[in-house]
Amino acid sequence: MRPINELDAKRISKLKYILCDIDDTLTTHGKLTAEAYTALWRLQDAGFAVIPVTGRPAGWCDLIIREWPVKAVVGENGAFVFYAENGQIRSFVHPSVAGSEVRAKLAEVKDACLKGVPGCRVAKDQFSRIYDLAIDFNEDPPYLGLDAAQRIKDICVLFGAQAKISSIHVNAWFGEYDKLRMTRLFFSEVLKEPNLLEACMFFGDSPNDEPMFSFFPNSCAVANILQFAGKLEHLPAFVTTREGGEGFGEAVGFILGVGGE
Secondary structure: EEEHHHHOOHHHHHEEEEEOOOOOOEEOOEOHHHHHHHHHHHHOOOOOEEEOOOOOOHHHHHHHHHHHHOOOEEEEOOOEEEEEEOOEEEEEEEOOOHHHHHHHHHHHHHHHHHOOOOOEEEEHHHHHOOOOOOEEOOOOOOOHHHHHHHHHHHHHHHHOEEEEOOOOOOEEEOOOOOOHHHHHHHHHHHHHHOOOHHHEEEEEEHHHHHHHHHOOOEEOOOHHHHHHHHOOOOOOEEEEOOOHHHHHHHHHHHHHHHHOO
């Protein structure tokens, strides 16, 4: 990982889209900071299209697309995209998402996780979800750490589910999608962007961002990625000196300073 200030002006000049995780990338200690939110508005005012790519639920994503300065939002680790078009909020659902018939299977996964990893619990935002299950290991106390998160993930996989570890939750679902696969499909089918690799820069912070880090040559993590670095096969190309929302603000300030607003 190279310092973000080594991102060169030629790369910056080709960027059109800023993709970003939310939790612990835009937020700091669970809060969306003024610096990070201002950075989103600065990006929009400078002509960039911002697209959060998150594990957060559909209910949150509906609010985000309506009230944040963003073009679209990828939610529930790639199950869907909400986007604005001609004044309308539209949805694009991944073709492999599982229907209501898997709710019983997700309930089995949930029960096995709660039994197998003492102290873990269903995430408080589960009521807003459509397609996946979120098990909280690090958002609310007791904080269980990454070893517990790995045990939760292993249980999910035993049931045949897809599972990803974020900085706060383990998300489980049935369907052949993730953050990267949905992002690529949305850009191909809806945005019709032919130069995805040059046009996009992705910001993240945790293991569930690894597919995005591995694909986008313009990828950056905020400094809190360092706690996960030994567990990742694919690191981002760049890293900030600051953590969370302050790190995101740091990177945006550099990009806009070099590229001009």
